[in-house]
Amino acid sequence: MLQAVDWFDDGSVFVVDLALACCALESQAAIGSRQGVPVADVPPDARVVLTFSGTLTAPMEPALRAAVASLPREPVVVAFGACAIAGGPYWDSYSVSKGVGDLIHVDHFIAGCPPPPRAFAEVVEAVRHG
Numbered sequence: 001m002l003q004a005v006d007w008f009d010d011g012s013v014f015v016v017d018l019a020l021a022c023c024a025l026e027s028q029a030a031i032g033s034r035q036g037v038p039v040a041d042v043p044p045d046a047r048v049v050l051t052f053s054g055t056l057t058a059p060m061e062p063a064l065r066a067a068v069a070s071l072p073r074e075p076v077v078v079a080f081g082a083c084a085i086a087g088g089p090y091w092d093s094y095s096v097s098k099g100v101g102d103l104i105h106v107d108h109f110i111a112g113c114p115p116p117p118r119a120f121a122e123v124v125e126a127v128r129h130g
């Protein structure tokens with residue numbers, strides 16, 4: 001079941017991290033000990049940040065589209081790391097997407113292989129104040 005993390009513990013911003021590959025170790029480091037709730041429990045007035053952490057492959061695309069469709073509102077989308085941005089080291093593999101931008105509009109790109117967890121946290125903080 002898709003989980004959403006109440007980032008500031010005040011119901012203002014919920015983070016849904018789609019952990020696709022090794023970048024997820026970094027996004028999970030940013031999330032730390034925060035506990036998730038089912039996305040159905042996200043309040044209707046909360047902001048939702050959807051993060052793609054890792055390598056997107058063609059066979060995964062239907063599941064990811066379904067995950068996006070299950071969100072309670074339109075998310076702020078983050079491509080976290082080189083793979084999510086443009087395929088990373090696997091860009092020329094037949095099965096690897098050239099970035100989640102092929103799947104969904106991306107609002108924030110966080111570069112790196114791996115990208116820094118702190119940059120992830122800064123984007124979430126910017127969403128709260130944006």
Ligand code: SF4
Nearest residue numbers: 022023054082083113
């Ligand atoms: S960008 Fe690097 S660390 Fe992140 S999923 Fe791709 S290979 Fe792994």
